[in-house]
Amino acid sequence: MAIAELGVVVLDCPDPRALAAFYAGVLGGTVEVEGEGEWVDLKVPGGQALAFQRAAGHVPPKWPAPGDSQQFHLDLTVEDLDTAEKGVLALGETTLDTENRSRSFRVYADPAGHPFCLCAC
Structure with missing residues (x-):
């Protein structure tokens, strides 16, 4: 029996909105921005979600x-x-x-x- 289920793969980056837009162009899906845009989700239809997290020192x-x-x-x-x-x-x-x-x-x-x-x- 599995202990956990994979929720999301998160990529650190300097600009979460821009990187989410890039992957939305590649994979399709819907970009969802939370708050000030420090964290952005990409919901991919029928696929694994990706998330993008601002990392100033990336x-x-x-x-x-x-x-x-x-x-x-x-x-x-x-x-x-x-x-x-x-x-x-x-x-x-x-x-x-x-x-x-x-x-x-x-x-x-x-x-x-x-x-x-x-x-x-």
Whole structure:
């Protein structure tokens, strides 16, 4: 029997509203701002919610950096890698890995520097 159920994945960032808008553009869903915007939720239809928390001293993880941890990353499943890549490029991602375009995944960073992968299903 499980002890707990996953409630939400929270990403620290300097601008929760902007990062929530980026992921809403990628995943769809509804952005819900609480109070002064220090905490912002993204409710994704049929999926796991994401939340974004203001962290004034946020330092983006380094990738790839064998001596540093990327801390975590999101794997986002897509139908077509090329089409999805065009979409995230338009939203302001940074491409982190362009070496092997034949793999079933591609690595990017969101506007706050968190790594994420687009993965072909």
